[in-house]
Amino acid sequence: MRQIIAEVLIIDDILISDALIQEQFVCNLNACLGACCWEGDWGAPLEKEELQTLEDIYPAVRPFLIPEGIAVLEEKGLYVWYEEADNYGTPLLENGACAYLTYDKRGIAKCGIEKASEAGAVSFQKPISCHLYPVRAKEEPAAGFRALNYDRWDICSAACSLGRELQVPVYQFVKDALVRKYGMAFYEQLDAAAREHYGKADEE
Ligand code: SF4
Numbered sequence: 001m002r003q004i005i006a007e008v009l010i011i012d013d014i015l016i017s018d019a020l021i022q023e024q025f026v027c028n029l030n031a032c033l034g035a036c037c038w039e040g041d042w043g044a045p046l047e048k049e050e051l052q053t054l055e056d057i058y059p060a061v062r063p064f065l066i067p068e069g070i071a072v073l074e075e076k077g078l079y080v081w082y083e084e085a086d087n088y089g090t091p092l093l094e095n096g097a098c099a100y101l102t103y104d105k106r107g108i109a110k111c112g113i114e115k116a117s118e119a120g121a122v123s124f125q126k127p128i129s130c131h132l133y134p135v136r137a138k139e140e141p142a143a144g145f146r147a148l149n150y151d152r153w154d155i156c157s158a159a160c161s162l163g164r165e166l167q168v169p170v171y172q173f174v175k176d177a178l179v180r181k182y183g184m185a186f187y188e189q190l191d192a193a194a195r196e197h198y199g200k201a202d203e204e
Contacts, residue, residue: 011189014182019150020171021194024163025134027173031158034109036133038097039155042082043090045129051088054078057113057122064119065102065112072099090127131177134159135170169194 009016046054058078062070076091076099091099102112114126125131136151150170163173171178171190179187 009190009193011193012182012186013144013146014186015145015147016190017147017149018198020135020148020190021169021198023150023160023170024166024168025156025159025170025173026162026166026168027156028158028162029108032155033107035155036130036153037101037109037111038095039153040096042085043080043092043098044100044127045085046079046088046090046127047129048088050124050127051079053124057116057124060121061100061113061116064115064121065100068093069099069101069112125180128177128181131180132174135174135177137181 007018009018009021055078058073065073072091072093078091079088080091081087082089093099093101097109098111100112101109102115104110111126111130113122113124116122117125129137134151134153134156136149138147138149139145163170171194175187178190
């Protein structure tokens with residue numbers, strides 16, 4: 001079921017900001033160097049089911065991490081509770097970077113879990129919140145509330161410029177993550193809404 005009210009779409013009872021359709025975004029790693037891995041006050045948000053997953057895959061992910069990250073994860077734990085953010089998240093190094101952060105050959109920040117996944121060591125790609133970024137999912141199961149919002153962050157300004165240049169709406173940029181979390185049928189409904197009401201569509 002799909003409804004459009006003001007600047008919010010509703011698909012399968014999920015409230016979706018129309019900024020996901022109206023704004024453009026493509027990460028420009030050469031410009032930002034993966035700054036979202038070390039900026040911010042809290043670690044990457046983690047879903048409850050992901051906590052056990054991190055416990056299960058840690059031995060296989062450990063060889064891909066940097067020594068400082070391993071030290072923090074083995075001292076603080078594989079995830080921590082952030083009171084102000086009201087969620088579990090990845091632990092942080094002293095300098096504020098995510099404890100799972102590593103670097104690629106170019107010196108650009110790269111998730112150590114994703115590195116392990118690409119090497120075939122684990123099947124879990126990375127936390128869904130990182131995969132979805134710059135889209136943030138907010139869920140309050142007790143109230144039956146689910147929403148998807150576009151998180152604007154100045155460190156991503158180069159991604160906004162590149163997205164405009166390439167004409168890629170936010171929802172298309174995070175297609176794989178949306179399909180991973182909500183399924184292809186949900187994505188196709190979102191794409192149809194973009195096409196019918198906003199004149200945009202995923203050409204893939
Ligand atoms: S989300 Fe923002 S900071 Fe992170 S890689 Fe993309 S553009 Fe860079």
